[in-house]
Amino acid sequence: xxxxxxxxxxxxxxxxxxxxxxxxxxxxxxxxxxxxxxxxxxxxxxxxxxxxxxxxxxxxxxxxxxxxxxxxxxxxxxxxxxxxxxxxxxxxxxxxxxxxxxxxxxxxxxxxxxxxxxxxxxxxxxxxxxxxxxxxxxxxxxxxxxxxxxxxxxxxxxxxxxxxxxxxxxxxxxxxxxxxxxxxxxxxxxxxxxxxxxxxxxxxxxxxxxxxxxxxxxxxxxxxxxxxxxxxxxxxxxxxxxxxxxxxxxxxxxxxxxxxxxxxxxxxxxxxxxxxxxxxxxxxxxxxxxxxxxxxxxxxxxxxxxxxxxxxxxxxxxxxxxxxxxxxxxxxxxxxxxxxxxxxxxxxxxxxxxxxxxxxxxxxxxxxxxxxxxxxxxxxxxxxxxxxxxxxxxxxxxxxxxxxxxxxxxxxxxxxxxxxxxxxxxxxxxxxxxxxxxxxxxxxxxxxxxxxxxxxxxxxxxxxxxxxxxxxxxxxxxxxxxxxxxxxxxxxx
Ligand SMILES: Cc1cc2nc3c(=O)[nH]c(=O)nc-3n(C[C@H](O)[C@H](O)[C@H](O)COP(=O)(O)OP(=O)(O)OC[C@H]3O[C@@H](n4cnc5c(N)ncnc54)[C@H](O)[C@@H]3O)c2cc1C
Numbered sequence: 001x002x003x004x005x006x007x008x009x010x011x012x013x014x015x016x017x018x019x020x021x022x023x024x025x026x027x028x029x030x031x032x033x034x035x036x037x038x039x040x041x042x043x044x045x046x047x048x049x050x051x052x053x054x055x056x057x058x059x060x061x062x063x064x065x066x067x068x069x070x071x072x073x074x075x076x077x078x079x080x081x082x083x084x085x086x087x088x089x090x091x092x093x094x095x096x097x098x099x100x101x102x103x104x105x106x107x108x109x110x111x112x113x114x115x116x117x118x119x120x121x122x123x124x125x126x127x128x129x130x131x132x133x134x135x136x137x138x139x140x141x142x143x144x145x146x147x148x149x150x151x152x153x154x155x156x157x158x159x160x161x162x163x164x165x166x167x168x169x170x171x172x173x174x175x176x177x178x179x180x181x182x183x184x185x186x187x188x189x190x191x192x193x194x195x196x197x198x199x200x201x202x203x204x205x206x207x208x209x210x211x212x213x214x215x216x217x218x219x220x221x222x223x224x225x226x227x228x229x230x231x232x233x234x235x236x237x238x239x240x241x242x243x244x245x246x247x248x249x250x251x252x253x254x255x256x257x258x259x260x261x262x263x264x265x266x267x268x269x270x271x272x273x274x275x276x277x278x279x280x281x282x283x284x285x286x287x288x289x290x291x292x293x294x295x296x297x298x299x300x301x302x303x304x305x306x307x308x309x310x311x312x313x314x315x316x317x318x319x320x321x322x323x324x325x326x327x328x329x330x331x332x333x334x335x336x337x338x339x340x341x342x343x344x345x346x347x348x349x350x351x352x353x354x355x356x357x358x359x360x361x362x363x364x365x366x367x368x369x370x371x372x373x374x375x376x377x378x379x380x381x382x383x384x385x386x387x388x389x390x391x392x393x394x395x396x397x398x399x400x401x402x403x404x405x406x407x408x409x410x411x412x413x414x415x416x417x418x419x420x421x422x423x424x425x426x427x428x429x430x431x432x433x434x435x436x437x438x439x440x441x442x443x444x445x446x447x448x449x450x451x452x453x454x455x456x457x458x459x460x461x462x463x464x465x466x467x468x469x470x471x472x473x474x475x476x477x478x479x480x481x482x483x484x485x486x487x488x489x490x491x492x493x
Contacts, residue, residue, distance in 0.1 A: 036187075099374075284313065
């Protein structure tokens with residue numbers, strides 16, 4: 001029986017919600033970093049000693065975005081990533097990506113040791129395992145590839161707890177940590193260097209005006225010469241039309257009391273099962289799918305809990321997370337526009353953002369400081385994606401259209417007893433009744449016009465296309481949308 005399950009990320013339990021400063025005046029800076037997740041904080045950490053006037057703004061609180069909901073593995077064994085890159089590109093790229101992940105891991109560990117950060121860092125062995133016969137050959141190829149890069153890889157044919165292992169490979173020198181403790185420690189260190197971090201400060205739009213960008217927050221204006229988009233999913237469409245270059249993968253995670261086996265493992269294929277331990281908890285990720293599929297949150301939660309019950313796991317925490325998957329499985333880190341060194345981005349980490357978000361911190365700060373970066377060409381957002389990648393491109397368009405259409409078809413359906421959709425003055429309005437209180441919101445996502453789905457678990461309105469989320473009363477709680485959907489009689493939306 002499931003008792004006292006917290007619908008919350010284990011990392012955010014106990015978070016000090018009062019230790020922040022918000023922007024309280026108009027400001028001008030050299031570099032504005034938008035987003036206080038691992039990308040934004042890693043970039044700011046690397047720029048902390050520079051003479052540049054660098055500012056970071058975060059719409060909510062540091063680490064409260066995707067980075068606060070990860071499984072927190074610091075790992076280069078990422079399903080069958082090297083075989084995937086080899087298939088989509090070539091051997092050199094697969095090797096360079098491997099080098100970049102090893103580099104990022106070394107750097108994260110160096111920072112943790114040098115700064116004496118207490119973030120439950122633990123070295124573990126890691127496994128990729130097959131739960132189907134047809135995966136075995138693929139894992140063997142990944143082993144060959146990793147061995148050719150110089151990595152020591154062992155075959156592992158014994159049992160792995162909580163999963164069916166038909167064949168696995170094992171590597172060492174991988175880590176797990178508490179991602180939020182790490183990010184909050186970076187914030188504390190950065191504070192000593194006069195590089196302000198303004199939380200609860202959301203950027204609503206960006207306009208280029210001569211040498212400066214003018215950025216409008218809810219109350220103030222920021223003028224910045226350069227912008228780093230570290231906001232996971234940029235809230236504007238142009239100039240970098242991300243929806244056709246990525247799709248969004250969503251997964252569910254539970255934490256359950258268990259004896260720590262000091263190992264991490266992950267399936268070679270989708271849907272992903274991923275396991276790590278944190279102190280006395282087993283952290284178990286499952287039910288991964290494209291965000292436009294399986295849009296009924298209540299059904300998804302029930303499925304995850306049922307799976308946990310079948311494994312005799314006593315669930316203490318349950319949460320979900322989503323990340324951007326790129327066309328060639330390599331992140332987008334670098335300049336957004338050709339011949340323009342003022343707009344930079346770090347995103348598209350294919351669910352491996354602890355290494356790639358940190359890598360982005362190095363690449364972006366190197367680009368800003370005019371240093372050469374060994375990995376900048378690999379992750380260049382403007383790289384030509386080879387013709388072999390046509391299928392992922394088509395699949396992206398398919399998934400995005402599917403989410404959009406599905407949301408439109410569902411538009412007039414009452415999903416749940418308490419939700420009614422009405423057309424008021426030509427606008428689709430959703431009305432939710434919770435006991436005595438009635439909530440009215442516009443039922444269309446301001447980002448790209450998808451109809452919103454009522455999430456009966458969290459009591460939020462969720463976009464099934466690009467993952468924006470809104471509170472019952474219509475306040476935006478997660479981008480890419482920056483606008484609220486609160487209904488207003490004057491129809492000002
Ligand atoms: C289920 C799951 C498990 C994962 N597990 C792992 C793992 O074990 N290891 C690993 O390496 N990776 C993992 N990842 C991937 C990793 O969590 C992400 O890639 C990474 O956290 C992304 O970091 P980020 O800084 O880009 O985004 P975020 O952490 O989301 O940071 C972006 C920030 O920008 C802010 N923001 C957005 N818009 C605005 C605005 N307009 N104004 C101001 N601020 C704004 C947001 O509030 C947010 O805090 C996992 C992903 C998923 C989905």
